Amino acid sequence: MAVHDLLEYEEGLAVGELRGPRCLDCERHWWPPRAACIHCRSSRTEWVTLPRVGNLFTWTTVGRTSLPDFRDRTPYAVGIFELPDIGIRLVGHIRAPLYSLHIGMPFTWQVDGSPAAAPPIVWQPHPKEVGGS
């Protein structure tokens, strides 16, 4: 299956996994998905479940929106999360109090599998950050 086909991504969401492409030759990752490895141009690729923990690289606060599903949520934050073990960054919806956010803050992704979920993936503070172990 070609890596640019998002079927694997969507199938991952259906089973609670966030998946991304990985190169079978150089073993590196990239995002967003493309037909060939962006590092070595190999077309030998696979889909893997991405590491669950990412660090908040930066964020912005959305105060107004024209998206009907999000109107009741303003203000909310959208962030860029860095997955340091594999060197990629993902944009995602933050589910945390705005006052608690800081650069480098660890987050975990969570798939919201409900049919009306928008967006299907949200980022929540890592348990360590909120006083867990």
Ligand SMILES: [Zn+2]
């Ligand atoms: Zn490669």
